[in-house]
Amino acid sequence: EADIYQTPRYLVIGTGKKITLECSQTMGHDKMYWYQQDPGMELHLIHYSYGVNSTEKGDLSSESTVSRIRTEHFPLTLESARPSHTSQYLCASSETLAGGTEQYFGPGTRLTVT
Amino acid sequence: GQNIDQPTEMTATEGAIVQINCTYQTSGFNGLFWYQQHAGEAPTFLSYNVLDGLEEKGRFSSFLSRSKGYSYLLLKELQMKDSASYLCAVRLNTDKLIFGTGTRLQVFP
Numbered sequence: 403e404a405d406i407y408q409t410p411r412y413l414v415i416g417t418g419k420k421i422t423l424e425c426s427q428t429m430g431h432d433k434m435y436w437y438q439q440d441p442g443m444e445l446h447l448i449h450y451s452y453g454v455n456s457t458e459k460g461d462l463s464s465e466s467t468v469s470r471i472r473t474e475h476f477p478l479t480l481e482s483a484r485p486s487h488t489s490q491y492l493c494a495s496s497e498t499l500a501g502g503t504e505q506y507f508g509p510g511t512r513l514t515v516t
Numbered sequence: 517g518q519n520i521d522q523p524t525e526m527t528a529t530e531g532a533i534v535q536i537n538c539t540y541q542t543s544g545f546n547g548l549f550w551y552q553q554h555a556g557e558a559p560t561f562l563s564y565n566v567l568d569g570l571e572e573k574g575r576f577s578s579f580l581s582r583s584k585g586y587s588y589l590l591l592k593e594l595q596m597k598d599s600a601s602y603l604c605a606v607r608l609n610t611d612k613l614i615f616g617t618g619t620r621l622q623v624f625p
Binding site: 442443445446450492504505507508512 | 605614
């Protein structure tokens with residue numbers, strides 16, 4: 403059973419606010435990822451990390467930032483939320499093994515910016 | 517660019533067999549994943565193919581042909597709880613996953 407947690411699960415916030423979406427995993431995985439998914443659409447990678455102090459931007463341009471100070475923690479921050487940021491944000495993690503392994507997903511944060 | 521194609525929607529009857537196809541054209545290939553995603557929930561892992569052939573896991577099987585850029589997910593003995601979206605995802609050589617839009621499967625009694 404995957405142990406990856408996201409908080410909050412749901413968030414409604416006004417335009418211009420700063421928000422941080424939390425993601426933690428207890429599996430000791432080196433690799434962590436943030437995806438954005440609109441209803442009925444594909445997941446888009448917005449950030450990823452291959453270890454502590456390592457962060458990279460994904461394929462979808464995003465105004466968010468991430469940090470990876472501890473292996474288990476990979477928070478995502480929006481400095482100034484806008485209605486266009488309304489979406490579901492999914493965090494995932496995976497092990498570093500030869501041949502790779504599957505990504506385990508957290509339950510997601512559904513963000514609405516009014 | 518990266519391109520992954522899946523049918524948008526499929527319907528089937530409880531107890532039947534359904535095959536969900538996925539074709540891909542990507543810059544690099546390091547395996548193909550299938551995930552199941554119920555509405556409003558996170559994706560959960562179903563199968564992984566890196567070599568050509570069929571991988572069977574209970575009621576679910578997945579097939580890969582790398583030369584054709586093609587995979588399918590086969591679901592047998594369908595149950596109502598199998599109603600969900602099924603996501604095809606290709607892992608690139610960089611270890612990132614590229615997802616298709618998913619196939620929404622509805623199972624009817």
